[in-house]
Amino acid sequence: MIKAIFFDLDGTLCDSDTAWDLAVRNTFQLFHKKVANVSEDLLIKVWDTVHATLFQRLDAGICSMAEVRDSRYHCLFDELKLPSSKLADELNDSLSRRYISKLKLFNDATVLEQLSTFHVGIITNGAHDEHTDSQLTKVKNLGLNEYIQSLTISDEIGFRKPHSEIFKVACERAGVLLNEAVMVGDSIENDIVGANRVNMTSLHINRSSNVFIPNNLDGQPDYLISNLYDILHYLTIR
Numbered sequence: 001m002i003k004a005i006f007f008d009l010d011g012t013l014c015d016s017d018t019a020w021d022l023a024v025r026n027t028f029q030l031f032h033k034k035v036a037n038v039s040e041d042l043l044i045k046v047w048d049t050v051h052a053t054l055f056q057r058l059d060a061g062i063c064s065m066a067e068v069r070d071s072r073y074h075c076l077f078d079e080l081k082l083p084s085s086k087l088a089d090e091l092n093d094s095l096s097r098r099y100i101s102k103l104k105l106f107n108d109a110t111v112l113e114q115l116s117t118f119h120v121g122i123i124t125n126g127a128h129d130e131h132t133d134s135q136l137t138k139v140k141n142l143g144l145n146e147y148i149q150s151l152t153i154s155d156e157i158g159f160r161k162p163h164s165e166i167f168k169v170a171c172e173r174a175g176v177l178l179n180e181a182v183m184v185g186d187s188i189e190n191d192i193v194g195a196n197r198v199n200m201t202s203l204h205i206n207r208s209s210n211v212f213i214p215n216n217l218d219g220q221p222d223y224l225i226s227n228l229y230d231i232l233h234y235l236t237i238r
Contacts, residue, residue, distance in 0.1 A: 014103055066134070
């Protein structure tokens with residue numbers, strides 16, 4: 001029997017990609033007002049390199065998401081051989097504020113209102129602090145606290161999805177067995193693989209029209225949905 005339904009946050013309940021792209025673009029404009037001798041192409045190239053390096057460190061457990069967030073522009077300045085200044089902090093803060101201000105729930109996130117008979121929770125990778133750009137702030141600003149009973153964040157737990165521990169902790173908090181829980185997410189690597197490895201039911205939301213082809217057995221969801229309302233159909237046929 002299914003007793004709990006857990007959701008990923010970014011890309012599943014809220015449109016983080018659109019908000020992020022807009023925030024980065026706006027912050028680049030601010031950068032160019034302050035630093036005129038760096039081309040757009042070079043800025044983008046170095047930004048992508050810095051992000052890749054920071055996330056490699058994050059995935060290796062060397063740093064937290066909060067540390068990644070706070071060091072983005074400092075690392076960028078180092079790579080560009082620019083003198084360290086308060087501008088790096090200003091750009092980091094601007095990026096966070098612009099990102100959170102543009103973040104919106106997907107329209108189908110209203111399905112949460114129809115799941116009151118289940119424990120509803122969120123399992124998400126990200127920062128667990130009171131910063132403008134943290135998962136705690138996102139959930140609060142998006143009004144999700146009204147619909148969820150638990151929030152499990154990687155920086156708090158010390159493990160990121162798809163590590164089994166974060167899913168186990170979430171189910172322990174909900175008071176349910178792993179096989180009594182559903183995980184809904186847009187990431188095969190983080191959400192589906194992680195859920196499958198601990199015997200949770202996995203629902204992959206694929207909002208695009210692209211054909212879904214899992215890379216391996218761990219990445220094969222139990223159920224494929226194109227919008228969050230399809231969860232209701234799954235619950236009637238299980």
